[in-house]
Amino acid sequence: MGSRIAVCCWSLGVQGPGELISTLRGTPIDALQLALSPLAGIASVADDVARIRDAGIEVVSGMLAFAGEDYSTLDTIARTGGVRRDEAWPEHRAHAASVAALAEELGIDLVTFHAGFIPESRDGAERARLLDRLREVTDLFADRGARVALETGQETATTLRQALADLDRPELGVNFDPANMILYGKGDPVAALRMLADRVLQIHVKDAIPTATPGTWGCEVPVGDGAVDWPAFFEVATAIDPPVDFVIEREAGENRVADIVQAHDLTARFVK
Numbered sequence: 001m002g003s004r005i006a007v008c009c010w011s012l013g014v015q016g017p018g019e020l021i022s023t024l025r026g027t028p029i030d031a032l033q034l035a036l037s038p039l040a041g042i043a044s045v046a047d048d049v050a051r052i053r054d055a056g057i058e059v060v061s062g063m064l065a066f067a068g069e070d071y072s073t074l075d076t077i078a079r080t081g082g083v084r085r086d087e088a089w090p091e092h093r094a095h096a097a098s099v100a101a102l103a104e105e106l107g108i109d110l111v112t113f114h115a116g117f118i119p120e121s122r123d124g125a126e127r128a129r130l131l132d133r134l135r136e137v138t139d140l141f142a143d144r145g146a147r148v149a150l151e152t153g154q155e156t157a158t159t160l161r162q163a164l165a166d167l168d169r170p171e172l173g174v175n176f177d178p179a180n181m182i183l184y185g186k187g188d189p190v191a192a193l194r195m196l197a198d199r200v201l202q203i204h205v206k207d208a209i210p211t212a213t214p215g216t217w218g219c220e221v222p223v224g225d226g227a228v229d230w231p232a233f234f235e236v237a238t239a240i241d242p243p244v245d246f247v248i249e250r251e252a253g254e255n256r257v258a259d260i261v262q263a264h265d266l267t268a269r270f271v272k
Helices: 016-025 045-054 074-080 089-106 125-142 157-167 178-183 189-199 230-237 256-268
Strands: 005-008 031-035 058-063 110-113 147-151 172-176 200-205 207-209 219-221 245-248
Touching: 005 058, 005 256, 016 045, 031 245, 045 058, 045 089, 058 089, 058 245, 089 110, 089 125, 110 200, 125 147, 125 157, 147 200, 157 172, 157 189, 172 189, 178 189, 178 200, 178 207, 178 219, 189 200, 189 230, 200 256, 245 256
Parallel strands: 005 031, 005 245, 031 058, 058 110, 110 147, 147 172, 172 200, 200 245
Antiparallel strands: 207 219
16 A cells, blocks of 8 residues: 555544534545544444545544643643653553554554653663553554554654664554654754654654744744755655655644645645
């Protein structure tokens, strides 16, 4: 199977499968990444996803998020992101297990999430504890027939690659988001993609401009309007073998659908 161009369902700003279907029909896109965490425990979810698929929309992957993640500032997300918080780990593990079961029920074989700022130093109890939790989450999904991919941005490509080696889970890979590398100030997206390419399982198509004030967020912008060198990026991304899907994510802005179409049109120039 070749690469597909999809969109994150949470980027569309819609409520319910009917609105999702009608909104997508106004775009060139017929595939999506589904946010699974809000759906865990909802009785109608299988019927809703069947309705989406019956409309000719493919679900290429799912997304796992943990309660209490605070993106207000870089400092707050560093403290609360992913599986980092000790007091929340039992709840987070249980939620990951429920999402893994849902992914199996829905036939979704790839789920992405943020690990939670993996420490740069390979020594220390905090890093070991975080990696142990990531192994547990990976195994929960593997037992249900799904791979997992860690979102980029909260650590450098070097740190993430070292962590993947230490985690020693072949079914664990990377969901590469070039804008996140810029938003978090963690390095050049193209160089980072080259370093991680052999572990990339999916790509988010998103753009950003860096902050002028160190320690604060950069700014997400429509694809093509930011700092990502898209021709160079796609030269590396389209050489990944086996091919990966390109999933458009837009988390800001007042014209989400128009921005998503702009991202699709740029991506379609490179992804055939």
